[in-house]
Amino acid sequence: MTHAALSARMDGLRSSAIRDLLTLTARPDVISLAGGLPDPDFIPRERISKAAHDALGDPSSVQYGETSGLRRLREVIAERESSKIGRALDVSEVVITHGSQQGLSLLAQVLLDAGDVVVVEEPAYTGALQVFRTAQARLVPVQLDEDGMDTDALEAKLAAGLRPKVVHTVSNFHNPRGAVLSAQRRAHLAALADRYGFWVLEDDPYGELYFGEKPPAPLAALSDRVIRLSSASKVLAPALRVGWLHGDRKVCEAVELIKQGADLCGSSLTQQIAADLFSDVEWFETHLDKLREGYGARAKALVTAAETELSGRARFSEVRGGMFCWMDFVDDVDTTELLGAALEHGVAFVPGSAFAVEADLGRSARLCFATYPEALLVDAVGRLRKSVTAGTA
Structure with missing residues (x-):
């Protein structure tokens, strides 16, 4: 055969x-x-069950939805993220994805051509490696320590002529290293992105799970060259498959266009559930x-x-x-x-x-x-x- x-x-x-x-x-x-x-x-589970019951009372919860995600959920995410990055985030800048992994995959399709350079941390998040290898990118690792990516080492590579299209970082409680990118290195990375014109993909599914000191402000607060991703999987439930990204409006529009070909839209039901839970601020x-x-x-x-x-x-x-x-x-x-x-x-x-x-x-x-x-x-x-x-x- x-x-x-x-x-x-x-x-x-x-x-x-x-x-x-x-x-x-x-x-x-x-x-x-x-x-x-x-x-x-x-x-x-009990709170999710109640939210699911309430959502199913609305016929739209079992119907196709907007490619960019349920507007109510995007409004809730925009409000939460605005408080983190220190500026008002417009709903049009937020795209809801099928977990943050899909967001990473869509961004790779939007931003990368075969052979483009992507800087990753080493050790690296395996899901990111899969995405960038699928995009046929050239991976360049930069070591990290307890304070996250060594941005001095990155700057040395840039000074030597490296021109990445994308730099990927798991900024808070790194998977797998557990590191937190320090405030000083965040500022340095943001400045490098502005100077050299690469995109920073700030992958942050763990930032809410701090055990003592709260992590520094997100990279997205420091540069317009940052696309920020996060997820409900670690703080609510993986099965909801709700993630999101926000950043440059043209990038978000391009992500939405690619997403139309990937899945048309996400689950209206699980997005209504997530909107219910996130908007119940006290709970x-x-x-x-x-x-x-x-x-x-x-x-x-x-x-x-x-x-x-x-x-x-x-x-x-x-x-x-x-x-x-x-x-x-x-x-x-x-x-x-x-x-x-x-x-x-x-x-x-x-x-x-x-x-x-x-x-x-x-x-x-x-x-x-x-x-x-x-x-x-x-x-x-x-x-x-x-x-x-x-x-x-």
């Missing part, structure tokens, strides 16, 4: 290591620290406080146990919010090989190599603390220690 040829953009494209890993870790005996999955007990702020308290306690439990159980063997990132902790082994431990032993001991994580562009991240790993209560996280760390011991015995 002759097989049909696939498009050139499929060359070298591979499935997300994390999505593949979730299949392996679906066993009930495995405590999975691999996926960035919110705990279902932290998802406000939503109380809900966020519960998430911050709950996830913060889990982060502390995981890191405390890990620093005790793996003392002298590994270093762990400071966790100030979000869902992830980054682990670096100080000795010669290959985390891809370690994963096999870990699964035998009933625990899973994502090896660092899944987030690599050029760097060797073979001794690193991402741990998610969001999915399980503290006691299970402590148990998971104990299993991880046994797998390390077994693998190096």
